[in-house]
Amino acid sequence: MTKLAEQLKHGAGQAWESLAEGWRELGARASGALTRFWPGVDGPPSANAGSDPTAWDDAGDHRPSSARWSFMAVDVYASRDRVLVRIEAPGMTREDFRIEMSSPELLSIAGHKRFERAYATSSYALVQSAYGSFRRDIQLPVPVDVERAKASYEAGVLRVDLPRREPTPNRRIEVRAA
Numbered sequence: 001m002t003k004l005a006e007q008l009k010h011g012a013g014q015a016w017e018s019l020a021e022g023w024r025e026l027g028a029r030a031s032g033a034l035t036r037f038w039p040g041v042d043g044p045p046s047a048n049a050g051s052d053p054t055a056w057d058d059a060g061d062h063r064p065s066s067a068r069w070s071f072m073a074v075d076v077y078a079s080r081d082r083v084l085v086r087i088e089a090p091g092m093t094r095e096d097f098r099i100e101m102s103s104p105e106l107l108s109i110a111g112h113k114r115f116e117r118a119y120a121t122s123s124y125a126l127v128q129s130a131y132g133s134f135r136r137d138i139q140l141p142v143p144v145d146v147e148r149a150k151a152s153y154e155a156g157v158l159r160v161d162l163p164r165r166e167p168t169p170n171r172r173i174e175v176r177a178a
Contacts, residue, residue, distance in 0.1 A: 070130035
């Protein structure tokens with residue numbers, strides 16, 4: 001093999017490895033951020049609803065089929081006294097979110113992203129955004145105090161501020177005779 005052919009082979013190998021590494025990292029980072037969207041406002045369609053999950057007819061007028069999966073990045077920051085959850089959700093209002101805690105360490109964020117027709121007389125050639133109802137369950141690193149939690153939504157970012165739960169002291173349980 002000539003020296004030029006060896007250099008080309010080596011360069012192609014490095015380019016392929018770099019591309020493969022990029023895809024592996026993207027897959028690892030995006031896997032948790034991929035969020036399923038269901039058409040309509042009621043969340044996942046029931047098994048016997050018989051609706052077409054690719055159709056989108058939220059307000060009675062037909063709209064283009066939108067993506068059914070979308071990337072909703074979530075950042076979770078933990079400090080000594082609180083946990084801050086930040087989720088990127090552009091194009092929504094604060095009324096579009098429902099935030100629940102099913103346990104002291106599991107935060108559930110559900111919502112509905114509405115389709116807005118930009119021009120009444122236009123037709124869409126490309127729609128890559130996802131619309132409809134979604135739900136994200138986020139495992140928190142520590143238990144939090146739900147009663148003191150606060151949430152805000154500004155500039156397309158939902159922030160949930162969760163004070164850490166005060167640690168409960170170990171209590172000794174006395175063993176008694178039956």
